Amino acid sequence: MAYNLKEVMEKPERLSGGHRMCAGCGAPPAVRGILRALKPEDHAVIGSATGCLEVSTFIYPYTAWKDSFIHTAFENAGATVSGAEAAYVAMKRKGKIDDTYKFIAFGGDGGTYDIGLQSLSGAMERGHDMVYVCYDNEAYMNTGIQRSSSTPKYSDTTTSPQGSVLPGKQQYKKDLTAVMAAHNIPYVAQTTLTSNFKDLYEKSEKAIYKKGPAFLNVLAPCPRGWRYETPDLMNICKLAMDTCIWPIFEVEEGVWKLNYKPKKKLHVSEYLEPQGRFKHLFKKGNEHLIEEIQKDVDKKWEDLLRKCGETI
């Protein structure tokens, strides 16, 4: 059935309003967009790593989650949700449960790229029928904007501060989506918020309803850490796609497919410029740093085009 934004938006919300996430944060629209892909008749168990999403949606005695929800710690959303899924399998086998449940774990980039990587890798390798979603905002935002292995090179964070000698983070961002694709699981995809939420919806539907483990990496900007104006959220996402800094693709049963190719590939400075975390790169004399980022993006984009069988 063709995607229809209006129809999809009429589905009941599974993450209710009133939670305490910031205005202009990419995580709640990402979560809501993903949960909309659940069939209304299906139940879900949602898990979350410790992070902004967890501490802002489940403050005792209130929860914003309409489905059953579990949080245990920072580094183990993969293992925790895999345990819940295992119980479901056993209880179904024993005839203790009839209904259909889906299992979705959320983690930020800190809880996914870094401290939770082992737990995630284990859960995916074991083949649990679950989806792990990384809402990637490229730093430890919940503790106050510290660098993670997902933070892009030259970002100004509180543990990779730009100073008189060092212009922010010294390392490139880890390519986690490729790492997860190398697990040879049925479905891996990378996306972000697009104006009609179609890409996120379709990928979530595949991830949730394809049997076996799936991984979604969703770029979810953070206005506090990235220092953009809160109404610019969707524009920042669009620039990430159009500069090819955050390509939109999927790996289904091992086949790489590009889902978005900008008509005109924009220069990276268009994406960097509205963000305070890159402000120092626009000081006179730092032009070469921006060009270095451009070169890196160009190389990675070409690599991806090759993997996806696209013409360069």
Added chain:
Amino acid sequence: MAIRERLSGNEAIAVAMKQINPDVVAAFPITPSTEIPQYFSQFVSNGAVQTEFVPVESEHSAMSACIGAQAAGGRTMTATSANGLALMWEMLYIASSSRLPVTLACVNRALSGPLNIHNDHSDSMGARDSGWIQLYSENNQEAYDNFIQAVRIGEHKDVVLPVMVCQDGFITSHAVENLDLLEDEKVKAFVGEYNPEHYLLNTKEQIAVGPLDLPNYFFEHRRQQAQAMMNAKQVILDVAKEFEKVTGRKYDLFEEYKLSDAEIAIVIINSTAGTAKTVVDELREKGIKAGLLKIRVFRPFPQEEMVAALKHVKALAVMDKAEAFSGVGGPLFADVKAALYGVADGIKVINYIYGLGGRDVKADNIELVYNELQNIVKTGQIGETYRYVGVRE
């Protein structure tokens, strides 16, 4: 009719697990507990259980998966030792505070470093404040019996806490002993169905587990958890009574061995109690009034009952198979001494650290302890209270 068997302590636990037929077992190999998931996965492969076995990539994930599974509504179990238990540390506290009655077989082993695979109690003693009920086992029979009772204790509505069943690595985990097993149906009937009040996979009620719990509620939740631990004592006794009806085997918070008229006594945990009982028998033959108290339940700590059992003793040695590096003695010593303080101050209490890292504990070592106690009674001089036995210095 009970089934006579010859099993190692690890196999006894695995057989108990098979008879319980839990929903989920999530485990990671570590010596000396590795055999438990090995035996169990064979049961899974042979279709002897309906359990979902989750071969996780670490003990941290083992306990995380257990928490997820138990919260989902499944009866869940695991096994570990030493560094494995240490890697679970963070999650032990989260299991107990989330009030999830996971059952864990802890095969006691020295906690690194340096690396040592042999027995002492530093692993479970370190976890004594994690909110888990701790049951200890002298031999394979007790390990088996405790494990079956643990399920009932932890899941009881007045408790709802996780339970750790400890036994000595290699000494009982790998030694094959005769024991009586219950028939499968009797175990099944004894543990019953797991019917949690709230769980994630309840279609009639969605729940949320593991909140951010700020100062206006956290304290009350801790208080409730402390109450559950206090409630556990009576439940442990009640479950033991029921177990006795089925098996004829009697369990209490601790075992008293020739203690009622003893003048000198030791407090001890796990397999060394067996060695010590032999020494007590020998001393009794010589007319020396020696006795022994073997801890079965360390958490909750049976303070009042222990005081009642020990208050007539003249000199007492508390035996710790773990260092606490407090500079004044081991963890069991601290608890026993605190229990006696102000209510049985006449007793002269000393502490012995023994058997660390699997150092053999012989009858001679235990005899030396009783000799020292006799000296203390004779001279009235207690001397150094923090002592080592069986160490080269």
